[in-house]
Each structure stands twice: as structure tokens, then as C-alpha cells.
Amino acid sequence: MSDQQAKAYWRRNLGLAARLLVIWFIVSFGFGILLVEELNQFRLGGYKLGFWFAQQGSIYVFVVLIFYYSHKMTKLDREFGIEED
DSSP states (O other): OOHHHHHHHHHHHHHHHHHHHHHHHIIIIIIIIITHHHHTTSEETTEEHHHHIIIIIHHHHHHHHHHHHHHHHHHHHHHTTOOOO
């Protein structure tokens, strides 16, 4: 891999990680703390939605983001020819 390809690979890797961290921040801090009162007007499984995001939702979203990151990185590795065997 050339130096320019390596820079492009890491730029896309870090960009993906940054976008996913922003999503996680919005879900955990925004939905679980800042917007909790507005979200508590709705219910999910018998619980207020703001409470649910604070207690469970951010964890579920984080796990989904981990699998999404793994999937996207596998595709990125293949694109740059550095996939694992």
C-alpha cells in the first residue's frame, strides 16, 4: 500500500469512527439527558421513551454501531486490499 493509499484509508476510517461517535453522543447524551422531558411524552414497552434511552436505548444503539463499524471496516479493508484471512 502506498503512502497516499494509507492516508486515504485512515482518513476514511477516522471519518467513519467520528460519525458513529457523534451518533452515539446524540443518542446517549442528547436523548438520555438533554431531550429526556420531550421524549418522556412517548412510551416504549410501557416505559417513558426518555427514561428508556437513558437506561437501555443508548446501550442498544452502541452495540448496533459496533456491528455497523465492523461491517463497514471489513468492506473498507477489502477495498484497500488489506483484509484479514
